[in-house]
Amino acid sequence: MCGIALIVSGIHIGTSSLPFDSAIATRRTEKLSFSLDDLKAALRRRGPDSLGAKKLLLRLLGQNEISSSFAEHSDDVSSSSIVANADCTIETAKLRFFGATLQLRGIKPLIQPLADASGNVLVYNGEIFGGFHITSDCNDTEFLIQTLGECCSCGCCSTDHCVKCGKSSIPSVLSAIKGPWAIIYWQDSSRTLWFGRDPFGRRSLLVHWPTEDDSTFLLSSVSPVSPVQQAAEDEAHNEVGCLSYWEELPCGIYSVHVDASNSSGYLVGEVKIHEYTNSMLNELIKWERISIEPSCEDLQTCCHKLSREQHAMDLTSSESVPNETGSIQPAILMPAQILLNALKESVLRRTSLYTIYQAVISGIRLEKFVPVAVLFSGGLDSMILAALLDKCLDSSYEIDLLNVSFDGQLAPDRKSAKAGLSELRRVAPSRKWRLVEIDADLSDLVFETSHVMSLINPANTYMDLNIGIALWLASGGDGWVSDAYTSDNDDNLVRIKYKSNAKILLVGSGADEQCAGYGRHRTSYRHGSWLGLHQEMRLDMQRIWRRNLGRDDRCIADNGKEARFPFLDEDVIRLLLDIPLWEVANLDQPSGIGDKRILREVAELLGLYEAAVLPKRAIQFGSRIARESNRKNFGSNRAANQASAGSVRIHRKSNFC
Structure with missing residues (x-):
């Protein structure tokens, strides 16, 4: 994982060709002021292993001739404000690349940005779980800069391979990656800047598009400062119609070809957006399901298949059954079993211990x-992930289960976490499970709340902040564990302080969106039947980058942890779309049965019978931070509900700050 950023000055960048509102250069945005040191500090929290910088200078030599060179002291940058019109001449432009790395792969230390012999520069925040063959001792970023360096540089390729030279195009390479990614890449031979995010936005990338009052172009994994902290300095950005300084970069692949303006002599570039060239990826983006509305016969079959499925489940352990003649034939797998297999592969891809870990644990006792x-x-999603992780991870390792509560032992999520721990110990008794109880009091989190507000930015509602605080505290892993102080009586437990050192964190994002886990899905089904349900689920998946994943990635990564989302694996998404909707969920049945039905069947296959019937409960409610936030900011839960507190924007003089 890496925190990445780019600051571009001295290039007149046009955005008129972009298909969204960010292209309006005359719009007004907040006026923030932060330094390079602020930016680097925010990135360093995401990537504690190394921090690097490179400064690329572009000079206009003639009418259409541009030279490029690296500054000798790339990281010799001042602490002055970076948000202002650049103080460079019209003949010179600066591209400042930053990368802060949490290294999880490869056998030698790596410092981003990377530059190759051809003058190409790469900062990359992502994991390549498929699409390319990468050996276990290879680093993704090293592999990618080599692969991108072999791409066509004509700048006009819109397909997998250039028709002129036969080389791969940059969009085709990025489209082939299976896994989360955000990228900034300078292709020197074509004088083109490339940047973008994977189609689901599993890695954060914020953008400040050039505007009339601030021509700086910035990309960053994280906002280095919260607008709330700037309120005393500048109240002008409270004007109606004034947009956030930062925006979530819409998922896609973008390029800016730098050229010389014939009329003015300035360096100019126009932002272009490119299609993903992978046909399967484009199908996933459209999120069209094969079978949406069941026939009467489908529903009747669905109602009577549970006993057959249970019989098949009993036979899948041998993966074959005898037929009437006594010969062995492969068992016919039910949808839940197929999904279970896909989820297991997804977890395995995200938890394989690459060679880098051998160096990490060389000085640490294995059991630690x-x-x-x-x-x-x-709950259902996290229990499935924990049980699958047990099947994928070497039995010598302990597994930390991170649980946050704002009401001590009384929060619903704390109670279900303890019950879940007991069930996991039953289905996987040889595994050492550690429930890390992270207790918090919202009234004590003044500095922490202000810090999380900068992480969720540009999200700005109380719901976003509640979720952000809960995720930030949980991923920090700083809590308590209960341990037996006598071997004769397991009931005698003492809580001891503990901080999880796990760098990879499995998160259940995407399960509710794909399997109809939200209350609004039931409402859509009630009003629009199966088609209405499908349309609501598709809307959720197509906006998950804006509403959830960028925010969540920033809050989790701020602790030097990498969030990985097994339910958002490309193969899992494809499989769930191939399964008829009525097999995925049946909202005619009550909560805890019909919603996320297929995941409940997966849980039963794993032996998680208690978890299989648990209702959906969002983290802000299960941890009870929403209740405490409502009392603090609205006076009571009732007043907060009347005000629809979850969607209310945070005021600058909120009690939170």
Whole structure:
């Protein structure tokens, strides 16, 4: 994982060709002031292993001739404000690249940005879980800069391969990656800047588009400062119609070809957006399901298949059954079993211990090293992830289950987490499970709340902040564990202070969106039947980058942890779309049965019978931070509900700050 950023000055960048409102250069945005040191500090929290910078200078030599060179002291940058019109001549432009790395792969230390012999520069925040063959001792970023360096540089390729030279195009390479990514890449031979995010936005990338009052172009994994902290300095950005300084970069692949303006002599560039060239990826983006509305016969079959499925479940352990003649034939797998297999592969891809870990654990006792943790509520999704992780991770490692509560032992998520721990111990008795109880009091989190507000930015509602605080505290892993102080009586437990050192955190994002886990899905089904349900689920998946994943990635990564989302694996998404909707969910049935029906069947296959019937409970409610926030900011839960507190924007003089 890496925190990445780019500051571009001295280039007149046009955005008129972009298909969204950010292209309006005359719009007004907040006026923020932060330094390079602020930016680097924010990035360093995401990537504690190394921090690097490179400064690329572009000079206009003639009418259409541009030279490029690296500054000798790339990281010799001042602490002055970077948000202002650049103080460079019209003949010179600066591209300042930053990368802060949490290294999880490869056998040698890596410092981003990377530059190759051809003058190309790469900062990359992502994991390549498929699409390319990468050996276990290879680093993704090193592989990618080599692969991108072999791409066509004509700048006009819109397909997988250039028709002129036969080389791969940059969009085709990025489209082939299976896994989360955000990228900034300078292709020197074509004088083109490339940047973008994977189609689901699983890695954060914020953008400040050039505007009339601030021509700076910035990309960053994280906002280095919260607008709330700037309120005393500048109240002008409270004007109606004034947009956030930062925006979530819409998912896609973008390019800016730098050229010389014939009329003015300035360096100019126009932002262009490119299609993903992978046909399967484009199908996932459209999120069209094969079978949406069942026939009467489908529903009747669905109602009578549970006993057959249970019979098949009993036979899948041998993966074959005898037929009437006594010969062995492969068992016919039910949708839940197929999904279980896909989820297991997804978890395995995200938790394989690459060679880098051998160096990490060389000086640590094996039993003290915890490579992977689970963001754990004890609910259906996190229980499935924990049980699958047990099947994928070497039995010598302990697994941390991170649970946050704002009401001590009384929060619903704390109760379900303890019940879930007992069930996990039953289905996986040889595994050492560690429930990390992270207790918090909202009234004590003054500095922390202000800090999280900068992380969720540009999200700005109380719901976003509640979720952000809960995720930030949980991923920090700083809590308590209960341990037996006598071997004769397991009931005698003492809580001891503990901080999880796991760098990889499994998160259940995407399960509710794809399997109809939200209350609004039931409402859509009630009003619009199966088609209405499908349309609401598709809307959720197509906006998950804006509403959830960028925010969540920033809050979790701020602790030097990498969030990984097994439910958002490309193969899992494809499979769930191939399964008829009525097999995924049946909202004619009550809560805890019909919603996320297929995941409940997966849980039963894993032996998680108690978790299989748990109702959906969002982290802000299960941890009870929403209740405490409502009391603090609205006086009571009732007043907050009347004000629809979850969607209310945070005021600058809020009690939170």
